[in-house]
Each structure stands twice: as C-alpha cells, then as structure tokens.
Amino acid sequence: MKEADVFEIDGRPVGEGAKLLIIGEVAQAHDGSLGMAHAYIDAISDVGADGVKFQTHIAAAESTPAEKFRVRFSQQDATRYDYWKRMEFTEEGWQGIAKHARQRGLIFLSSAFSLQAAELLIRVGVPAWKIASGEVGTARIFERIAQTGLPILLSTGMSPWAEIDAIVEQIKAKSLPLLVFQCTTAYPCPPEKVGLNVIGELRRRYSCPVGLSDHSGSIFPGLAAATLGADMLEVHVTLSREMFGPDVPASVTTAELRQLVEGVRFIENMMSNPVDKDIIAQEMEPLRQLFFKSIVASQDLLEGTVLGPEHLTTKKPGTGIPAERMESMFGRRLRRAVGRDELLREEDLL
Numbered sequence: 001m002k003e004a005d006v007f008e009i010d011g012r013p014v015g016e017g018a019k020l021l022i023i024g025e026v027a028q029a030h031d032g033s034l035g036m037a038h039a040y041i042d043a044i045s046d047v048g049a050d051g052v053k054f055q056t057h058i059a060a061a062e063s064t065p066a067e068k069f070r071v072r073f074s075q076q077d078a079t080r081y082d083y084w085k086r087m088e089f090t091e092e093g094w095q096g097i098a099k100h101a102r103q104r105g106l107i108f109l110s111s112a113f114s115l116q117a118a119e120l121l122i123r124v125g126v127p128a129w130k131i132a133s134g135e136v137g138t139a140r141i142f143e144r145i146a147q148t149g150l151p152i153l154l155s156t157g158m159s160p161w162a163e164i165d166a167i168v169e170q171i172k173a174k175s176l177p178l179l180v181f182q183c184t185t186a187y188p189c190p191p192e193k194v195g196l197n198v199i200g201e202l203r204r205r206y207s208c209p210v211g212l213s214d215h216s217g218s219i220f221p222g223l224a225a226a227t228l229g230a231d232m233l234e235v236h237v238t239l240s241r242e243m244f245g246p247d248v249p250a251s252v253t254t255a256e257l258r259q260l261v262e263g264v265r266f267i268e269n270m271m272s273n274p275v276d277k278d279i280i281a282q283e284m285e286p287l288r289q290l291f292f293k294s295i296v297a298s299q300d301l302l303e304g305t306v307l308g309p310e311h312l313t314t315k316k317p318g319t320g321i322p323a324e325r326m327e328s329m330f331g332r333r334l335r336r337a338v339g340r341d342e343l344l345r346e347e348d349l350l
Contacts, residue, residue, distance in 0.1 A: 005208050007151055007177035010107045010127035012050065014151070014179060015209040015231055020264055022222075023051040023109065024237040024257060025213075027247050030054075032086040034093050041100050044237060047258035048265075051107030053130060053234065054097065056121055059084035061114035094124045109153075111135070118144050126150070128177075130234075133157030133185050136167055151177035153232070155213050156202075157185035168206050179232055180206055183213035187250040194221045199228050215250040219260040226267040235260065292318025295326055297338045305334045312344075320344060 006015035014021060024044035030037040037054070044052045059081050067080040077083040089097070094110075101108035108125075111132045112118035118141050128151040135141060136159050145152075152171050156164050164180070171178050182198040194216060202210045211232030212225040222233045236251035252260065281288075293314040301311055307329050314323035320343030321329070333350040 005177075007209075009151055010051075012107065014177075018231065019268055020226055020230055021050040021107070021232045022048075022257075022261055022264060023053050023107070023232065023234040024049045025053045025234050027053075027055050027236060028057075028087050029236070029238055029243065029245055029247060029251065030087075031243075031245055032088075034089060034096075037089070037093075037097055038100055039239070040237065041097070041104055041106065043239060043254040044257065045101075045104035045106050047254055048261040049106070049257060051109055052101050053109040053111070055087075055113065055132070056094065056110045056117040057084045057087045057113050058116050058120070059088060061116040091120055091123065094120060098124050098126075112141060112145065115140050115144060122148060128153055131155060131167075133159065133183055136163060142167075142170070146171075146174050146176060149176065151179065153179050153181065153211070155181045155183045157183035157213065165205075168208075178206070179209040179211055181211045181213040181232070181234065184215065187215050187247060188217040189215040189250065191216065191221075196221065196224055196228060199225060199230055203229075217250045217252065219252055219256050219263065222260050223263045223267065226264045227271070233260075233264070289318045291316070293323040294318055294320030294343045295323060295329060296320070296344065297340055297342050300340050301334055301338045303334055303337045307332050307334065307349075315341065321346065 006013060006018065008014065009021070012018070012021060024040070026037065026040045030040060041052055063081045063084050065079050065081045077086060098108045107127060109128060109130050110121055110126060111130045112121050113132065113135065129145045129148070130153040131142070133155045136154070136156070154167065154171070168178065168180065180202045182195050182202060184193045184195055186193055194214070196212075199210050199212060209231035211230050211234065212221060213234040214221045214225075215236060222235060225233055235257065236247050237257055238245075238248050238251035238253055240253060241248060293316050295312055296315045298311060298313040305311060309330065312326065312329055314326065329344070329349070335348055335350055338344065338348060
C-alpha cells in the first residue's frame with residue numbers, strides 16, 4: 001500500500017501501520033427508540049470499540065408501500081414502509097446521537113439511504129461516509145456525498161467485481177480517501193460465505209485500506225480478519241439475543257463485542273512483536289534449568305567406574321550435563337565416587 005492511501009477518520013489513522021478500527025453497527029437495533037439508541041452508544045463505548053454506526057432512514061424518501069420485507073419479523077408494522085417510518089429520528093435526535101457518540105470517544109457514522117438522509121447527515125456532521133451494499137449504484141447520493149470530500153467506506157455485499165471496479169474508479173477519480181469492505185449480504189452469514197480470501201484481493205486490486213463488514217453473528221471472522229491485516233471491522237451489535245429486530249441473528253452481543261475488541265488488540269500486539277527464537281531461548285534459561293534434565297548416577301558408583309548405560313539416567317533439574325550428551329558419557333571413567341541421583345559434572349570425569 002502506498003503511503004498516500006493512509007488517511008484519517010475523526011483524527012484516527014486508517015491503513016498501513018494503524019490499529020484496526022472496530023465499529024459497532026447498531027443499524028435498526030434501537031427499534032425506533034431514541035433512548036435505546038443512546039443506550040447502544042454507551043454499551044459500545046464501554047467495551048472499547050472505536051466507533052458506532054447507525055442507518056439514517058427517511059421512509060418517504062427511500063421507500064414505497066410496495067417494498068417487501070426482507071424477513072417478515074414484525075407484528076406491528078403492516079408494511080416495510082411503516083417499519084422505516086418507525087425507525088426515523090428527527091434532526092434534533094440525530095444531533096443528540098452524534099454528540100453523545102463523540103462525548104464517549106466514538107467515531108460517529110451513519111449510512112444514508114436517500115438524498116434527503118445524506119443532506120441531514122451533512123448538517124449533523126459525519127467524518128466519513130459508509131456506502132451500504134444496496135446503495136452502490138445510487139448515483140445521486142454518491143455525487144452529493146462526494147462533494148463533501150470525506151472518506152468513503154464502500155461495502156460490496158451484493159456487487160460483482162465489475163460493479164466494484166466501476167465505483168472504485170469513480171471514487172479515485174475524485175481523489176477521495178477510500179476503504180473497501182468485503183461483505184456478504186446474508187443475515188446471518190454462514191462461515192463458507194464470509195469470504196476472508198477477498199480481503200487480500202481487495203488490497204491488491206485497489207491499493208487501498210480494506211475491511212470486513214461481518215454479518216456472521218460471531219466474533220470469529222473478525223479475529224481472522226485481524227490476522228490478515230484488515231484495517232477496519234464492522235459488526236452488528238445487539239444488547240441481547242432476545243432483542244427484537246431483523247438483524248439480531250446476525251449480531252454479536254455487547255459482551256461478545258468486548259471479547260472481539262480484546263482479541264483483536266491481543267492479535268495486534270502479537271503481530272507487531274515478531275519473536276527471535278534465540279533471544280527467547282536466552283530469556284528462558286531459568287525455565288530450561290527447571291524443566292530440562294541432566295545426567296545423573298542411577299546407582300552409587302565407585303571412583304574409577306567406567307561408565308555404561310546401566311550406570312546413568314536423566315533427571316531434573318537441568319543444571320548439570322545436558323541429557324542429550326548421554327551417549328558421549330559411555331566409556332569415560334569417574335575421578336571420584338558418585339552417589340545415586342547425584343548430577344555428574346565435567347570435573348568428575350576422566
């Protein structure tokens with residue numbers, strides 16, 4: 001990756017040499033409750049994630065009554081349009097959400113699903129734009145958000161390579177900072193469709209930071225992505241698996257998010273500290289003396305004894321002649337008498 005491809009979101013570096021940014025995706029998990037949205041911000045901050053992401057829906061601007069449910073989950077929404085309507089917050093509500101996230105040290109992100117939603121988020125203030133999988137081909141939204149000059153976080157969950165190539169070319173033509181997510185739009189996503197192999201291909205193909213937008217409902221793909229050098233990880237979050245909503249099966253709990261954050265930081269620490277086996281062996285010398293074995297007398301031996309296999313064995317500690325030198329001891333003569341279980345020394349031998 002070129003140095004120019006490293007950029008910042010809200011003062012946090014993204015790309016080569018930077019820590020992996022972990023974003024908790026709330027989406028519609030708040031179920032239309034502003035109080036619940038704020039509860040998610042606190043929970044995601046408490047477990048050490050770097051950012052929180054929402055989705056900004058304005059029903060009249062993005063949907064019609066003809067839109068079908070992805071999964072029929074709601075007893076209270078007659079149509080998906082009704083659901084989107086119930087998910088709306090006022091601009092004042094969004095201002096409060098963004099302010100709260102920043103106060104808790106989180107990057108505030110939200111996907112715009114209409115031109116009106118994009119305009120709202122411009123007024124609220126976002127440090128980058130997440131383009132959802134279903135919005136890759138929405139030219140009017142793209143053109144508007146491109147005018148802001150902010151970084152683009154591009155999802156690819158439903159796109160073939162040709163479509164990704166085209167949108168990446170447009171973004172690069174505008175000299176916008178770019179991160180591309182590997183994503184599979186399945187809720188939950190089974191392990192055989194996570195596509196970890198695509199992460200490396202995205203980096204090679206587009207020479208930009210890359211990430212994983214994970215819908216598996218587990219922490220395992222995120223941990224694996226960390227070992228592959230992903231620059232950003234986005235996971236859906238739920239307060240409990242008993243919560244209501246279509247994304248719960250594809251979400252990790254906040255307790256699991258904490259494990260994921262801790263695991264990623266552990267992996268980063270490991271990967272940034274390569275080990276020299278010779279140096280480690282030197283550091284382990286006190287343990288070697290405890291765990292390794294030395295050559296000892298297997299019986300009381302007289303001075304002048306010519307040593308054979310019947311006279312010697314190996315036992316702890318490893319502070320005497322190393323066990324691996326056993327064969328070289330045979331045929332040598334004792335300078336002095338040696339008692340059973342006594343460690344042999346070089347000065348004891350002729």
